[in-house]
Structure formats: C-alpha cells, structure tokens
Amino acid sequence: MEKYNDTTYAILGILTTGNRSGYDIKQFMDQSLNHFWKISYGQIYPTLKRLEQEGLARVETASREGKPDRKAYFLTSKGEGALKDWLETPLQNVPAERNEVLLKLFFGRHQSKEQSASLLKEYKQKLEAQYETYEQIEMMISGDGCEEGDAPYWLFTLDYGKRVTRAAIDWCEETMKKL
Amino acid sequence: MEKYNDTTYAILGILTTGNRSGYDIKQFMDQSLNHFWKISYGQIYPTLKRLEQEGLARVETASREGKPDRKAYFLTSKGEGALKDWLETPLQNVPAERNEVLLKLFFGRHQSKEQSASLLKEYKQKLEAQYETYEQIEMMISGDGCEEGDAPYWLFTLDYGKRVTRAAIDWCEETMKKL
DNA sequence: GTTCGCATGTAAAGAGTTACATGATTGT
DNA sequence: ACAATCATGTAACTCTTTACATGCGAAC
Numbered sequence: 284m285e286k287y288n289d290t291t292y293a294i295l296g297i298l299t300t301g302n303r304s305g306y307d308i309k310q311f312m313d314q315s316l317n318h319f320w321k322i323s324y325g326q327i328y329p330t331l332k333r334l335e336q337e338g339l340a341r342v343e344t345a346s347r348e349g350k351p352d353r354k355a356y357f358l359t360s361k362g363e364g365a366l367k368d369w370l371e372t373p374l375q376n377v378p379a380e381r382n383e384v385l386l387k388l389f390f391g392r393h394q395s396k397e398q399s400a401s402l403l404k405e406y407k408q409k410l411e412a413q414y415e416t417y418e419q420i421e422m423m424i425s426g427d428g429c430e431e432g433d434a435p436y437w438l439f440t441l442d443y444g445k446r447v448t449r450a451a452i453d454w455c456e457e458t459m460k461k462l
Numbered sequence: 463m464e465k466y467n468d469t470t471y472a473i474l475g476i477l478t479t480g481n482r483s484g485y486d487i488k489q490f491m492d493q494s495l496n497h498f499w500k501i502s503y504g505q506i507y508p509t510l511k512r513l514e515q516e517g518l519a520r521v522e523t524a525s526r527e528g529k530p531d532r533k534a535y536f537l538t539s540k541g542e543g544a545l546k547d548w549l550e551t552p553l554q555n556v557p558a559e560r561n562e563v564l565l566k567l568f569f570g571r572h573q574s575k576e577q578s579a580s581l582l583k584e585y586k587q588k589l590e591a592q593y594e595t596y597e598q599i600e601m602m603i604s605g606d607g608c609e610e611g612d613a614p615y616w617l618f619t620l621d622y623g624k625r626v627t628r629a630a631i632d633w634c635e636e637t638m639k640k641l
Numbered sequence: 642g643t644t645c646g647c648a649t650g651t652a653a654a655g656a657g658t659t660a661c662a663t664g665a666t667t668g669t
Numbered sequence: 670a671c672a673a674t675c676a677t678g679t680a681a682c683t684c685t686t687t688a689c690a691t692g693c694g695a696a697c
Binding site for chain 4 (some may be wrong): 642643644645646647648649650651652653654655656657658659660661662663664665666667668669
Binding site for chain 4 (some may be wrong): 325353354
C-alpha cells in the first residue's frame with residue numbers, strides 16, 4: 284500500500300464532511316482546522332489529483348458555462364478504508380512546535396528587559412485574539428444539534444486550543460512580572 | 463543586508479553560549495531548545511559555512527592527529543549585531559502548531575470511542591514524559607547561580623513548556639471522560 | 642568484535658509556501 | 670473602474686529530514 288502523509292489524510296477526512304472541491308476544502312480548513320493544521324492550494328490540488336489516480340477518491344467534473352469547471356471529489360470505499368486505517372495507527376511523534384517567541388526569549392540576555400517585555404506583550408495580544416477566534420468558532424458549532432455527528436469532536440479540538448492558549452496567556456503575564 | 467531564517471538565528475544565538483562546533487550546537491539544542499526548536503546536522507553544517515562566508519562568524523580549525531578536525535565557530539561583531547537586530551524585530555506569525563492527535567480526534571466520528579480513548583491515553587503518556595523531561599532540565603539549570611546570565615531566560619521557556627503541557631494533560635483527562 | 646560517542650559533511654527526497662496565470666461574476 | 674469571491678492549477682523556491690560516507694578511540 285502507498286504511503287501518505289498526515290496532510291493527505293486531513294484532506295481525505297475533510298471529504299467526509301461534504302466539502303467536495305479543492306476550494307471547499309481550503310475554506311473549511313481555514314475555518315475549522317486552522318489552529319492545528321494549515322494547508323495551501325499548492326498542496327490541495329496535487330493531493331486531490333493523486334487521491335483520484337490511486338483510487339481513494341473519484342471525481343465528478345461539472346462544466347458550467349462561462350465559469351471554470353467545478354470538480355467534486357468523493358471518497359471511494361478504498362479511501363474510507365485508508366482513512367480508518369490511519370486513524371487506528373498509533374502516534375509516531377509528538378513533534379515539538381516551533382515557537383519564535385520562546386526562541387527570542389531564550390536569548391533574552393542579549394537585549395533589554397523592556398525589549399523582552401514588549402515581545403511578551405505582543406505575543407499575549409496575539410494569543411488573546413486567537414482565544415477569541417476559538418470562542419467564536421465554538422459558538423458557531425455549538426448552535427445546532429451539537430450532540431451528534433462530527434460536532435462533539437470538533438468541540439474537543441477547540442477546547443484544546445482554548446486551554447493551551449489560556450495557559451500561554453497566563454505564562455506571558457507571569458513572565459512579564461519576573462523580568 | 464542578507465536575509466536569514468529563524469533557524470539561522472537559533473544557531474547564531476547558540477554560538478553566544480560557548481558551544482562552538484556543529485556537534486556542540488546539536489548537543490546543546492537537543493538538551494535545551496528541543497521543546498521549541500529542533501534542527502538536524504543537515505541544516506547546521508551548511509548554515510555554519512554560510513555564516514562564516516558572510517562574516518557573521520569566524521572559524522578556528524583544530525587539526526588533531528587521527529581524529530577528524532574540530533572546527534570552532536565564534537561570532538564576529540557583525541554576527542552579534544545581526545542577532546540583536548533579529549531579537550528586536552517584531553513577531554511575524556504565531557504559526558499554528560501541527561497536531562496529529564487533534565487531527566485524528568477531529569475525525570473521531572469514523573472510529574470507535576475506545577479508539578479515540580486510546581489515542582488520548584497514548585498522547586497523555588507522551589505529554590507526561592515530556593513534562594518530566596522539563597522538570598529534569600529545570601533542576602539542572604536551577605542548580606548553580608541561576609539568577610545570572612542566560613539561566614533565568616532558559617527557565618522561562620521551560621516554565622512555558624510545563625504550563626502548556628500541563629494544560630494539554632488536563633485536556634486529555636477531561637476529554638476522555640466526555641467521550 | 643560490536644556498539645557508542647566524537648566529529649565532519651553531502652545528496653536526495655519530501656514537505657510546504659508563494660507567486661503566478663486565467664477568467665467569470667458580484668458588489669462598491 | 671476596482672476589488673472581492675469563486676475556482677482551478679503549476680512552477681519555483683525554501684525549508685527540513687533522512688540516509689549515506691568516513692574514521693578514530695573507548696567501553697562492553
């Protein structure tokens with residue numbers, strides 16, 4: 284069996300949500316998975332092509348006068364199987380996130396306390412904005428029938444984002460005091 | 463002025479700590495920056511070469527009979543300037559960390575509750591191991607004269623790691639209950 | 642005698658972003 | 670007129686890892 288990377292499985296998974304075209308997938312990702320998985324068109328379109336070539340998805344091309352074609356991708360049973368296989372595979376690595384703020388603070392000895400403080404302040408603001416975004420998405424999902432289907436799982440991931448972001452905000456505050 | 467990426471600045475910064483060779487840099491990174499910045503030899507050696515070519519560092523090669531040469535790199539004043547300039551530049555992006563666990567949980571509808579639970583359990587174990595690693599490094603740094611020099615800043619980054627990891631562990635526990 | 646630590650480096654492959662190209666429609 | 674949204678896609682570039690190549694000395 285071919286090997287795919289996690290990004291490919293992300294796309295495979297999104298196809299189960301009813302988002303069918305490359306464009307749809309990008310939209311959906313920007314709204315829902317953005318806090319833990321980003322992706323660009325430069326990956327989406329070639330990946331969809333490959334999925335189709337290898338029988339994990341089939342495509343329906345709708346020609347619409349004037350407008351560009353709209354290609355809708357659908358998972359095949361082989362595709363569904365591949366997704367489930369991947370879901371079952373144990374975790375490989377919990378990869379360290381790269382954090383520019385920590386990297387700069389690590390070398391903070393070489394700058395003034397004020398500079399370190401403004402770095403933390405800037406970071407805190409971005410984290411707070413992120414936190415609000417999570418709350419907004421949460422409200423959108425929570426609305427209708429959130430006890431069923433995908434919604435509970437989506438809310439779990441948002442809860443993660445909120446908790447971790449909250450912890451980071453607290454750290455910013457505490458660290459500013461210690462400087 | 464040339465443009466460098468954050469990885470290059472990480473190496474530049476490490477040169478201020480007294481770690482001089484490519485090998486030293488890798489060792490130091492694996493011990494101290496591992497939780498927010500990883501790097502491979504494939505990046506270190508070419509980067510050091512470039513730093514030297516562009517005058518940010520100079521190199522002293524020690525030929526030792528039998529053994530391979532040992533190259534020690536030292537920051538030039540130009541290199542120190544470049545590091546300080548980078549430290550002052552505002553944050554560009556707080557890039558979303560990619561998280562395989564969240565990605566799998568997001569599509570949790572397509573697997574059994576038991577499978578989702580074991581995913582979380584596995585993740586929790588890795589996080590707890592990570593937490594312990596942070597505590598061990600913390601103890602090593604805390605030992606001698608930790609009020610001076612780089613130590614306080616290094617402890618800040620470890621505190622971040624601990625807080626965020628703790629939040630993630632809590633989330634694992636809570637989410638397992640909700641499944 | 643084999644593995645581990647020291648110590649350097651390169652080549653190839655994979656992953657991912659950015660910029661570009663095309664072109665219709667809709668709203669300001 | 671101009672920008673935004675819809676919609677597809679490719680090429681070039683950057684970043685990063687992995688695998689390989691070399692070879693000594695010490696420990697087991």
